[in-house]
Amino acid sequence: MLRFEQVTKIYSGQRVVDCLDLEVKKGEFLVLIGPSGCGKTTTLKMINRLIEPSEGKIYMNGTDISRLDPVQLRRQIGYVIQQVGLFPNMTIQQNVDVVLRLLKRPLQERQERVRELLAMVGMDPALYAERYPNELSGGQQQRIGVLRALAADPPLILMDEPFGALDPITRESLQDEFKRLQEKLHKTIVFVTHDMDEALKLADRIVLMKDGRIVQAGPPEELLRHPANDFVAFFFGKKRKENEIYLETVDEVMNPAPVTIRPEQGVAEGVELMRRRHVDSLFVVDKEERFLGQVTIESLNREHLRAHQIIELLDTNVPTVLAGSKAETAFRIMTEQRLKYVPVVDTEGRLVGLVTRTSMVNALASVVWGDGISA
Amino acid sequence: MKPLLILALEHLYLATAGVFLATLVGVPLGILLTHYRRLAPVVFSLTEMVQTVPSLGLLALLLFVFGLGNKTLIAGLLIYSLLPIVRNTYTGIRSIRPELIEAGKGMGMTRLQLLTQVELPIALPVVLGGIRVALITAIGISTIGVVIGTGGLGQPIWRGIQMENQGMIIQGAATAAALAILAEILLTALEQRITPRGLRKRKAT
Numbered sequence: 001m002l003r004f005e006q007v008t009k010i011y012s013g014q015r016v017v018d019c020l021d022l023e024v025k026k027g028e029f030l031v032l033i034g035p036s037g038c039g040k041t042t043t044l045k046m047i048n049r050l051i052e053p054s055e056g057k058i059y060m061n062g063t064d065i066s067r068l069d070p071v072q073l074r075r076q077i078g079y080v081i082q083q084v085g086l087f088p089n090m091t092i093q094q095n096v097d098v099v100l101r102l103l104k105r106p107l108q109e110r111q112e113r114v115r116e117l118l119a120m121v122g123m124d125p126a127l128y129a130e131r132y133p134n135e136l137s138g139g140q141q142q143r144i145g146v147l148r149a150l151a152a153d154p155p156l157i158l159m160d161e162p163f164g165a166l167d168p169i170t171r172e173s174l175q176d177e178f179k180r181l182q183e184k185l186h187k188t189i190v191f192v193t194h195d196m197d198e199a200l201k202l203a204d205r206i207v208l209m210k211d212g213r214i215v216q217a218g219p220p221e222e223l224l225r226h227p228a229n230d231f232v233a234f235f236f237g238k239k240r241k242e243n244e245i246y247l248e249t250v251d252e253v254m255n256p257a258p259v260t261i262r263p264e265q266g267v268a269e270g271v272e273l274m275r276r277r278h279v280d281s282l283f284v285v286d287k288e289e290r291f292l293g294q295v296t297i298e299s300l301n302r303e304h305l306r307a308h309q310i311i312e313l314l315d316t317n318v319p320t321v322l323a324g325s326k327a328e329t330a331f332r333i334m335t336e337q338r339l340k341y342v343p344v345v346d347t348e349g350r351l352v353g354l355v356t357r358t359s360m361v362n363a364l365a366s367v368v369w370g371d372g373i374s375a
Numbered sequence: 376m377k378p379l380l381i382l383a384l385e386h387l388y389l390a391t392a393g394v395f396l397a398t399l400v401g402v403p404l405g406i407l408l409t410h411y412r413r414l415a416p417v418v419f420s421l422t423e424m425v426q427t428v429p430s431l432g433l434l435a436l437l438l439f440v441f442g443l444g445n446k447t448l449i450a451g452l453l454i455y456s457l458l459p460i461v462r463n464t465y466t467g468i469r470s471i472r473p474e475l476i477e478a479g480k481g482m483g484m485t486r487l488q489l490l491t492q493v494e495l496p497i498a499l500p501v502v503l504g505g506i507r508v509a510l511i512t513a514i515g516i517s518t519i520g521v522v523i524g525t526g527g528l529g530q531p532i533w534r535g536i537q538m539e540n541q542g543m544i545i546q547g548a549a550t551a552a553a554l555a556i557l558a559e560i561l562l563t564a565l566e567q568r569i570t571p572r573g574l575r576k577r578k579a580t
Contacts, residue, residue: 048481075483085478089496089571098492099482132573148482158481 001026001156001188002047007056009042009212016042018212020056026155029182029189031203033196035235039212040192044158047190048077060156075099078149078157078187082164084141086133092118092144093129099152117147121177139170146178150185159191163198175201196236200224208232248327250344253363254353258343260285263292263311267304270295270313283343283351284314291343291351294318320345323352327363330355376530383550386527389445389520390513390554393452394460398506401457405464405502406490415465422458430455430516434523448520455516456509463505467498500570507562514555518547528554 002024009017017039024030032040045051046058049070058065065073086095094101096117097110115125121143133141142162149157163171179202182189193199199206200220207217216228227233261270261282270282280297293316300313307313319337321330323346330342334357341356377385408415425433434451441447471494479489495502521529528551535543567575 050477050480071483071485073483074481079478079481081474081478081481083472083474085472085474087475087478087493087497088573089493090573102483102488132571134573 001028001061002190003059004043005057005059007043007046007053007058009039009046009051010054015212017046017053020212020214022207022214022217024188024190026188027186029191029202029204031191031193031199031206032209033193033199033206034209034215036194038209040209041160043209044160044190044192047156047158048074048079075102075152076154076156078152078154080142080145080149080157080159080162082161084133084138084145084165086141086144086148088133091130091132092136095133095144096147096151098148103152113151114147117150120181121147137170138166139174142166142174143177146174146181150187154187156188156190159189161193161195162191164193164195171198178202208235248363249324250321250327250330250342250355251323251353253327253330253359254344254355255359256353258283258351258354260289260351261295261310262286263309263314265310267300267307267310267313270310271300271304274300281341282310283354284310285351288348289350291320291345291349292316294343318343321355322347327355327360331360334360376534377526379531379546379550382526382528382530382547383554386514386517386529386551387554389448389525389527390452390510390517393449393517394456394506394510394513396449396453397456397460397509400453401460401505402464402502404457405461406468406494408461408465409468409494419458419462422461425454426458430519431522434519438523443524445520445525447523448517448525452513452516456506456513459505459508459512460502461505463508464498464502467501467505468494470501471497496571497574500566500574503562503566503569507559507566510558510562511555514551514558518551 002022004020004022007017007020007022008015016037020039020043022043032043034040042051046053047060047065049065052066060068060073087098090098093111093114096114097105100110100113111129114129118125118128123140123143128136128140133144136144142165146162149159163174166174175198182202191202203220205218206220206223208215208223210231216223216232223232224236227236259273259277259279259282261273261284263284263286273282274280274297282295284292284294286292293314295310295313295315299315303313319333319339320343321333323344330344333339333342334355341354343351344353344355346352376382404418408418428436430451433454434447437447437450441450475493475497476489479493484492517525517527518529518532520527521533528547531543531547532551535541535545535547
C-alpha cells in the first residue's frame with residue numbers, strides 16, 4: 001500500500017527524518033511512536049504531502065506520490081489531527097461531507113452518507129447533523145473528526161495523535177470505538193501517538209522512532225518481549241508491568257507440573273494418586289507425554305467397580321491451549337466454558353502445564369498489587 | 376445651497392465610494408499579504424505613514440493629480456481607508472487557528488477553496504470591522520472635501536463659518552455626526568448577522 005524508500009527530511013541542517021525505509025501493508029494498523037521530535041509526525045505528513053521529503057521517495061500502490069497532484073492525493077487519504085480542526089463556520093453535515101463536496105458528489109448522496117456515518121458512532125443524525133462544532137463536547141467533536149476522514153471512504157487514513165487532547169475516559173472510549181470501527185472497515189491506518197497504551201491497544205505493528213530513524217518495528221508483543229536495545233526496553237519498560245495481564249503467555253502463569261497418569265495404569269492407582277496429591281483430576285498422557293485427556297474424581301467414584309484401567313474412564317473432550325498463546329486466551333476459555341482449568345500443550349501435543357483458576361487469580365493479583373504474589 | 380438631505384446623501388455617497396474602492400483594493404491586498412508575509416510589515420508601515428499625513432495636506436497633494444472635485448476626495452478616502460481594511464483582512468485570516476488551515480489542506484482543498492470555504496467566512500467579521508472603522512473615519516474626513524470643491528456636509532459648515540452662522544455650522548456638523556453613528560450601528564449589526572452561527576459566542580449554559 002505504502003512504501004518509504006530512503007526518505008529524508010532536513011530542517012535547517014537537521015535530519016528530522018533520516019533515510020527511512022518503511023512499508024505499510026494493505027489493511028494494516030501501523031502506529032508510529034517515539035519521543036517528541038523523533039520525526040513521527042513529519043513522517044506522517046509526508047504521506048499526504050503536507051510536508052515534502054528532502055530526499056527519497058514515497059510510493060502509494062506503486063506510484064511515486066511526488067508525481068501526483070497533492071490536492072487529488074489528499075482527497076484519497078483520510079486525515080485526522082489532534083486539534084480536531086472542525087470548521088467552525090460549517091455544520092456537522094458540512095464538516096463531515098467536506099471531501100464529498102470537493103469531489104462534487106450530489107447533495108442527496110452526501111446527506112445519506114453523513115446519516116450513515118453519524119449512526120455508526122451512535123450520534124442521532126436528526127439531532128446532530130445541523131449543529132455546529134462548538135455545540136458538541138470534545139469527544140463528540142473528535143468523533144466527527146474521524147467521520148470526516150471516513151466520509152469519502154478512502155482506503156488509507158492518517159491519524160496524528162487523534163485522541164491525545166481528550167480526557168482519559170473519553171480517550172479510552174474513542175479508542176475502543178475506533179478499534180471496533182476498524183475491525184469492520186479494514187482501512188489501512190498510519191497512526192501517530194506518544195501514548196504507549198494507545199499503541200499497544202490499537203497497533204497491528206508498532207514502529208518505534210528516535211532521532212528520525214526506526215529503532216524497532218514489529219507487532220506490539222515482539223517489541224515488548226524482544227526489545228532490540230535498551231532504548232526500546234526503557235520506552236516500553238514501565239508499561240510492561242502495568243500491562244502484565246495482557247502480555248503474559250500461558251507459559252508464565254501455568255502450573256508446569258500437573259499430576260499425570262498413563263492410560264494403562266489401574267483405577268486404584270489413580271484414586272491413590274488423587275488422594276496423595278490433593279487433586280480431583282488426573283491428566284492422562286502416553287509414553288511420549290502426549291496429552292490424551294483427563295479422568296475426574298466423579299468418574300472414578302462412579303465407575304471404579306466396573307473399570308480396571310484409566311483408559312476406560314478417559315474423557316478426551318477437554319479443551320486445551322497451545323503453549324505460547326496469551327494467558328488471556330486461556331482465561332477466556334475457562335470463563336466461557338466454566339472450567340476449573342485448561343491443560344497447556346505444545347505443538348507436538350505434549351502436556352506442558354496447566355492453567356488453573358488459581359493461576360488466573362495470581363496473575364490478576366500481580367497486576368493489581370505488583371509482583372511477588374505470582375505463582 | 377442644496378437642501379440638507381441632499382447634502383447628507385452626497386456626503387454619504389462620497390464616503391461610501393472611497394471606502395468601497397478601498398475595499399476592492401484592500402481585501403485582495405490583505406489576502407495577498409497572508410501569502411507573502413515578509414511583505415506585510417513593509418506594506419503596513421507604508422500605509423501607516425500615509426495615515427500620518429494630515430488629511431488636508433493629502434488632499435492638497437492629490438489635487439495636483441486629480442484636480443478640483445469629488446475625484447480627489449474619493450482618492451484621498453481610498454488611501455486613508457486602506458490601512459484598516461488591509462490590516463483587518465490580514466489579521467483576520469492570520470488569526471485563524473492553524474489546524475483549520477491544515478485540516479482544509481489535508482482534506483484536499485485547493486488554495487482558492489481554502490480561501491472561500493474556510494479563511495474568508497471565518498475572517499469576514501473582522502474584515503467587516505475594518506470596513507466599519509474606515510467608513511466612520513471617511514464620513515469625518517469628507518467634510519474637509521469642501522475646500523477642494525466637493526459637495527456634502529462640508530458645505531453648510533464652511534458656509535456657516537464664512538457667514539458666522541452658528542446654526543448652519545451645527546446643522547452640517549450634527550448631520551455628519553449622525554451619519555457616522557448610523558453607519559456604526561448598521562455595520563455592527565451586519566457584522567453580527569454575517570458571523571457564522573458556529574463562531575458566535577455561546578451564551579453560558
